[in-house]
Amino acid sequence: MSKAKKLLIIASKGTLDMAYPPLILAQVGAAMGLEVGVFFTFWGLNIIRKDTVDKLKISPVGNPALGMPNILGILPGMTSLATSMMKKRIEGIKMASIRDMIKECKELGVKFY
Helix, strand or coil: CCCCCEEEEEECCCCHHHHHHHHHHHHHHHHCCCEEEEEECHHHHHHCCCCCHHHCCCCCCCCHHHCCCHHHHCCCCHHHHHHHHHHHHHHHCCCCCHHHHHHHHHHCCCEEC
């Protein structure tokens, strides 16, 4: 008797840019036939809360992928600007929203904890 292969992913960050990796990994694992679970903890709970899932933001401070000096990140409105830029980029490449990815994960049998 062979044991089922399992994958458990921990989502502990609740920002827009950090919501995608655990959901993408979960979808890929489920598509490969693994039993997949995602454990949401700390700020990662914002990813699955109905009142916050559509309001996730991205912080420009300490995020080298944005190519923006950290000093600019402390200016008022920069978080909103970075979030807006990221959402436009996500829409531009026709990537699913976080809400849609959660729905797809559930359809694939991914368990959320």
